[in-house]
Amino acid sequence: MSPRPNSLAARDAAFHLHGYTNAQKNEQEGGFVITRGKGIYVYDENGKEYLDGMAALWCSGLGFGEEPRLTQAAVKQMQELPFYHTFTQKVASVTVELAEKLVNLAPVPMSKAYFCNSGSEANDTVVKMIWYINNGLGRPQKKKIISRTKAYHGVTVAAASLTGLPGLHIDFDLPIAGILRTDCPHHYRFGNPGESEEDFATRCAESLEKLILREGPDTIAAMFAEPVMGAGGVIIPPKTYFAKIQAVLKKYDILLVADEVICGFGRTGNFWGSQTMGVTPDIMTMAKQLSAGVLPIAAVLVNQRVYEALRDNSAKNTVFGHGITYSGHPVCAAVALETLKIYEERKIVDRVRALEPVFLRELQRFREHPLVGECRGVGLVGAIELVKDKATRQSFDASLAVGPNLVRIAHNHGLIIRAVGDSLAFCPPMVISEAEVVDMFVRFEKSLADVAEWLKRDGHL
Ligand SMILES: Cc1ncc(COP(=O)(O)O)c(C=O)c1O
Structure with a gap:
């Protein structure tokens, strides 16, 4: 989909070279432009809200825009x-x-x-x-x-x-x-x-x-x-x-x-x-x-x-x-x-320790899912690895780009996560609340359901 003319996404396509990005794809589609952040959420140029489940590349432990200090x-x-x-x-x-x-x-x-x-x-x-x-x-x-x-x-x-x-x-x-x-x-x-x-x-x-x-x-x-x-x-x-x-x-x-x-x-x-x-x-x-x-x-x-x-x-x-x-x-x-x-x-270490059981419980909720091979995590960092065959641990064909497609679909559900192959990484701001951890995984669940439907519909399962 090409970006709206004169949008920031279109200007990004015209003027900006990204790291870790397919430059040809960015030229065609434009960038995913974030304009502001608050708490654990960021907002794109159309005002759509995303829960940043990756703390913007494992960085924003205190979230966005709430640190006047x-x-x-x-x-x-x-x-x-x-x-x-x-x-x-x-x-x-x-x-x-x-x-x-x-x-x-x-x-x-x-x-x-x-x-x-x-x-x-x-x-x-x-x-x-x-x-x-x-x-x-x-x-x-x-x-x-x-x-x-x-x-x-x-x-x-x-x-x-x-x-x-x-x-x-x-x-x-x-x-x-x-x-x-x-x-x-x-x-x-x-x-x-x-x-x-x-x-x-x-x-x-x-x-x-x-x-x-x-x-x-x-x-x-x-x-x-x-x-x-x-x-x-x-x-x-x-x-x-x-x-x-x-x-x-x-x-x-x-x-x-x-x-x-x-x-x-x-x-x-x-x-x-x-x-x-x-x-x-x-x-x-x-x-x-x-x-x-x-x-x-x-x-x-x-x-x-x-x-x-x-x-x-x-x-x-x-x-x-x-x-x-x-x-x-x-x-x-x-x-x-x-x-x-x-x-x-803020006793951030105590906070992470207190949230860890909730984070791991929500992560492990996906263990029985037919597309999930492994759920792994510690503290407030984790990943869910998707597989084609749970019993043999066989991965999906890389050309299907299941992980990257899930990341894209998650945007529709207001969630930012990161794909490493078909492992989906979670690393939310450490200031996330219990309810927000639960919400993050609800958004993931919806994204995973869409991916499962796509794979079934196109005969990849
Ligand atoms: C473990 C580790 N080491 C080094 C780096 C490189 O850091 P930078 O991207 O700031 O150069 C990263 C970046 O993600 C990292 O995760």
């Missing part, structure tokens, strides 16, 4: 010091405060915070830090980095290479050299028939160890892992997984980088996903809910051991030759600090 924090900072940088030992006072706050909030002892503008940039920065410190430590061969199939770590050159989704590599000449891929810890998809979660976790750890031994432990520097894999389909690792994986990494002196870009700041029912999943990282990256998505800011936390290696190499080289103009931008830092205060005052 964040606005005030930004305005105050803009009036006092709208910009300063962090090169050559300079820094805005508010950036120092945020660094201290994040180091103190870390789930395990961390030493220093480094700021970036996006999760991708944070992960790219970590890759460079790891290469840098291993050169400094006199082990230039220890550089390879392990990541997992279906991992999502972003789109910049190193981060996209870490991402384990083929769509981010095809025609981009990625991944770069030195990235190793290990198993995706998705029991439903990759567990053997009859294999327990624990046995599957053991198998993942054994497979990781084999990979390390095959490549040579002294060639491998680090492994990246999201505590709960988000954009790969909301994949919650099997019981005992991280304990077993971490034992292997420790044995071969391989650093663990926890990518908390989605899991951080309460999403999984603890302040950090690492706490929920028993991860003890050496390095952490975070973004998104750090500022409730209101301004772009990301951070890297490094522990003392990593920091000391970096410090010593920077002294040898006279500087740590890495820096981003907007790193630690004071306005973003002020908004992030205020966001963290709001999370504390």
Whole structure:
């Protein structure tokens, strides 16, 4: 359907290039233009209301447009010091405060915070830090980095290479050299028939160890892992997984980088996903809910051991030759600090924990549905995976685009969710109420019914 002439959708088609979008389709149909938000709802240019079941890309933990405090924090900072940088030992006072706050909030002892503008940039920065410190430590061969199939770590050159989704590599000449891929810890998809979660976790750890031994432990520097894999389909690792994986990494002196870009700041029912999943990282990256998505800011936390290696190499080289103009931008830092205060005052972690049983109950309601293979969730993040055959777990033919079609149909029912293949992801603002959680799944139920009807009508079932 082509957009109304002169509508924002038509202007979007004419002037705007989107990420993660079929450009040809957008040229024909125009964008899905959001003009305002309130609470957990957003509104399109025709005034239609949508419950944003994805908190706008896992970001808007506090919802939309109801945070005058964040606005005030930004305005105050803009009036006092709208910009300063962090090169050559300079820094805005508010950036120092945020660094201290994040180091103190870390789930395990961390030493220093480094700021970036996006999760991708944070992960790219970590890759460079790891290469840098291993050169400094006199082990230039220890550089390879392990990541997992279906991992999502972003789109910049190193981060996209870490991402384990083929769509981010095809025609981009990625991944770069030195990235190793290990198993995706998705029991439903990759567990053997009859294999327990624990046995599957053991198998993942054994497979990781084999990979390390095959490549040579002294060639491998680090492994990246999201505590709960988000954009790969909301994949919650099997019981005992991280304990077993971490034992292997420790044995071969391989650093663990926890990518908390989605899991951080309460999403999984603890302040950090690492706490929920028993991860003890050496390095952490975070973004998104750090500022409730209101301004772009990301951070890297490094522990003392990593920091000391970096410090010593920077002294040898006279500087740590890495820096981003907007790193630690004071306005973003002020908004992030205020966001963290709001999370504390509103006891956001307790809130997520209180809502978790309702969220999981509503999610699991679909377990018996003939098109549903798996319902998985933790805290306030989850997914429902659709299958053609429940017994064999056979997926639908990808060309049917069942998940993306459901997302489109959900718009008719006033719901925004995200498809990862045929898994539909839910990640509502953490300020959602119990009744709104129920309503979100009622809207999903209607969308699923429409999809079932379409598949039946066209003979795909
Ligand atoms: C776990 C994870 N890491 C990194 C990123 C990349 O963040 P950004 O899109 O801010 O570059 C994302 C984005 O969704 C993510 O989910």
